Amino acid sequence: MALSGVEIFKHLPKTNCKKCGFPTCLAFAMKLAAKQASLDSCPDASEEAKSFLGAASEPPVRAITIGAGAGAVKVGEETVLFRHEKKFVNPCGMALQVMDTDSDADIDAKASAVATSEIDRVGQRLRIELVSVKDASGDPARFAAAVKRVTEKAPDAGLILDTRNTAAVEAALAHLAGKKPLIYGATADNADAMVGIAKAAGASLGVIADGLDALTALTEKITAGGFKDLVLDPGARKAKDMVEQYTMIRRSATKKSFKPLGFPVISFAVNADPYMEQALASIGIAKYASIIVLSDIAKWKSLALIALRQNIYTDPQVPMQVKQDLYKVGDVKAESPLMITTNFSLTYFIVLGEVENSKVPSWLAVMDVEGLSVLTAWAAGKFTAAKIAQFITESGIDQSVSHKELIIPGYVAILSGALEEKLPGWKITVGPREANALPAFLKNKAAAA
Amino acid sequence: MAFVVPKDTYNGKVFEVEIGTGDKAVKIGGENTLPFLTFEGAVPNMPVIAHEVQDVAPEDWPETVQAAYKGVSGDPVTWAKHCQDNLGAQAIALRLYSTHPDRQDTSPEAAAKTVSDVLAAISVPLIILGSNHAEKDAQVLRAACEAAKGRNCLIGKAQEANYKTIVAAAMAAGHKLIAMSDLDVNLAKQLNILITQMGYEKEKIVTDPMSSALGYGIEYTYSVMERIRSAALMQNDGTMAPPMLNDIGMYVWKVKETMASESDLPDWGALEERAIGWESTTAVGLIMAGSNLLIMRHPKAIETAKKVIAELA
Structure with a gap:
């Protein structure tokens, strides 16, 4: 049963010391109730308060960090089932699978692919973060050598040690001091030994069982001993099982406060058909997987997965924005047409796409209106004649564009008179209301010129 | 603590809509739970994929997808038959793209003839789409409805600006209807209400929440769909x-x-x-959000989507 902020507040020191980072104890209590803060942030909490609030102050899905330093990946801490309720918190990590039986050259190539996977999307630097080394040889020395090779080629990648063999884990850990890998993992047969190893190495531990009954029994056994840095694998490998089992786990954790399943999930999308692998990974991204293992990260494949992850984990309350700038679309010249729109990423992408489709090289001025669409920005007083005029005047557009004609979106045709007043010497042309009419509009304009 | 399956129960149910006639007719919807959660409800029909066919050669499609229909896409009848006979299409979506005033501005009569010709050549269900020009679509779809009478087609898209003519035509000719609104839960509900106020049964509507491509706003479509489905199931809202x-x-x-x-x-x-x-990937994402019917282009992408759907059963 979740506690309310007021109930939690009764157990706090009530000193308003601000050491937790919040202005008052009550504000902190509210954050604890919303599961957006941890009681660990309060240095003065009594032991009694800690034991009482322990359960309520932890996020329903425990945070797990794989790796150390700049490349560390934090997953978990999720609180909801639907992204429209609240932002999904920590984007899932994606891992490339390497076999310890692969040739040295293949291991190097795969590790390098991970190390160079970073791309830019809508202003964010995004990448494949993890390498999962699978013990296919059954030989601890070979496994450890493969792990070592990976760390040399991809030093910033987090590591997953995919073996049930404690000897293989121990051999690999010799090369991983301070690297905090995920050991994957513990079964009913080896759990005691694996927990001991993970604890000593500061690593997290994957828990493998067939189905949620067996998984619950195993995590309960492990957490009873005080070790809690766990990642769950309920065994789902088919689309249907992934959707059902991952939903049950997320629901148990967030709606039922069921602690034995309050951990991130690892999902294996590995499939011989690359499109199918991409599809299974997409299911994991949408349906609550926190780590997704792939057999291949060809650029075409990971680009789509990185985009989907970015989209699903976007804050639904905060519109995605692009940078205010004068963008060149196509092979522009000083006399190419000049259009203006707002910096809501969706507006920008749709307008950009249609201008590209027109094949008419154009200048696209994108104005910062805090990520609102054209009509909304106009209604909110952020896309007014005065503000547009100021932007055009201060942006240095006249350095790039030789003419003085500005095409404005049809929805704000009403601004054209006021804009001509505020921008002396400029001709304001009203463009189409919808972006899909831009190709015809621009082609006609080019033909007339 | 033993694990207890966390089941939710819902009062509502998605309407089951049948499209087409005879043994090739398909049913969509009918589930009383969130996508594919058969541990707590029934999912009688899996999502269906319709192959898109246009009434003009797809010259403005990118090369990759144009090439997939080389030799058949010059004629809508040949193209539709190819999808049905060689690609195993469950349904065909015929887009009367040439009717757009900025394209060839094909007349409603000529468009109706294309519809008749395609229908004569195929036995799978037909989805008939306008060119997304509100005024012209009203005329074109009215003629198309008449030409397709008796084949239980899915007609669209009826939007706020043109729904009256299209609803009346679909009702008169006994077709199902696509109602599309601009990426907003309340607008979708509002349009369904307006349509039913004309006497059209809500059980015959298919909602198009307005789609977006991966990377270009798919998260908006995704969340609007999840919210529509939640309203249908949890609040038992028949208009959703x-x-x-x-x-x-x-x-x-x-x-x-x-x-x-x-x-x-x-x-x-x-x-x-x-x-x-x-x-x-766009298809799979939206299938996760509750899509019942998808209109797609590339045969290979459709094959993957079908494979995923088979695995979700």
Whole structure:
């Protein structure tokens, strides 16, 4: 049963010391109730308060960090089932699978692919973060050598040690001091030994069982001993099982406060058909997987997965924005047409796409209106004649564009008179209301010129 | 603590809509739970994929998808038959694209003739789409409804600006109807109410929440769909209970990721795989959000989507 902020507040020191980072104890209590803060942030909490609030102050899905330093990946801490309720918190990590039986050259190539996977999307630097080394040889020395090779080629990648063999884990850990890998993992047969190893190495531990009954029994056994840095694998490998089992786990954790399943999930999308692998990974991204293992990260494949992850984990309350700038679309010249729109990423992408489709090289001025669409920005007083005029005047557009004609979106045709007043010497042309009419509009304009 | 399956129970149910006639007719919707959660409810029908066919050669489609229909796409009848006979299409979506005033401005009569010709050649269900020009669509779809009488087609898209003519025509000729609104839960509900106020049964509507491509706003479509489905199931809101359609081909095959060459953007990898994967990933994402019917373009992307759907059963 979740506690309310007021109930939690009764157990706090009530000193308003601000050491937790919040202005008052009550504000902190509210954050604890919303599961957006941890009681660990309060240095003065009594032991009694800690034991009482322990359960309520932890996020329903425990945070797990794989790796150390700049490349560390934090997953978990999720609180909801639907992204429209609240932002999904920590984007899932994606891992490339390497076999310890692969040739040295293949291991190097795969590790390098991970190390160079970073791309830019809508202003964010995004990448494949993890390498999962699978013990296919059954030989601890070979496994450890493969792990070592990976760390040399991809030093910033987090590591997953995919073996049930404690000897293989121990051999690999010799090369991983301070690297905090995920050991994957513990079964009913080896759990005691694996927990001991993970604890000593500061690593997290994957828990493998067939189905949620067996998984619950195993995590309960492990957490009873005080070790809690766990990642769950309920065994789902088919689309249907992934959707059902991952939903049950997320629901148990967030709606039922069921602690034995309050951990991130690892999902294996590995499939011989690359499109199918991409599809299974997409299911994991949408349906609550926190780590997704792939057999291949060809650029075409990971680009789509990185985009989907970015989209699903976007804050639904905060519109995605692009940078205010004068963008060149196509092979522009000083006399190419000049259009203006707002910096809501969706507006920008749709307008950009249609201008590209027109094949008419154009200048696209994108104005910062805090990520609102054209009509909304106009209604909110952020896309007014005065503000547009100021932007055009201060942006240095006249350095790039030789003419003085500005095409404005049809929805704000009403601004054209006021804009001509505020921008002396400029001709304001009203463009189409919808972006899909831009190709015809621009082609006609080019033909007339 | 033993694990207890965390089941939710819902009062509502998605309407089951049948399209087409005879043994090739398909049913969509009918579930009384969130997508594929058969541990707590029934999912009688899996999502269906319709192959998009146009009434004009798809010259403005990117090369990757144009090439997939080389030799058949010059004529809508040949194209539709190819999809049905060689690609195993469960349904055909015929887009009367040439009727747009900015295109060939084909007359409603000529468009109706195309509809008749395609229907004569296929036995799978037909979805009939206008050119997304509100005024022209009203005339074109009215003629198309009449030409398709008796075949239980899915007609669209009825939007706020033109729904009256299209609803009346669909009602008179006994067709199902696509109701599309602009990416907003309340607008979708409002349009369904307006349509039912004309006497059209809400059990015959298919909702198009307006789709978006991966990377270009798919999260908006995704969340609008999850909210529509939640309203149907949890609040038992009949005006939100029609099955949902995603017309994704037209959005996907317009974005840079399906067109830009690898030599221009080496970081993006091979164009053909990237483009196909962009369409199938968009499809899978929206299937997760509750899509019941998808209109798609590339045969390989459709094949992947079907494989996923088979695994979700």
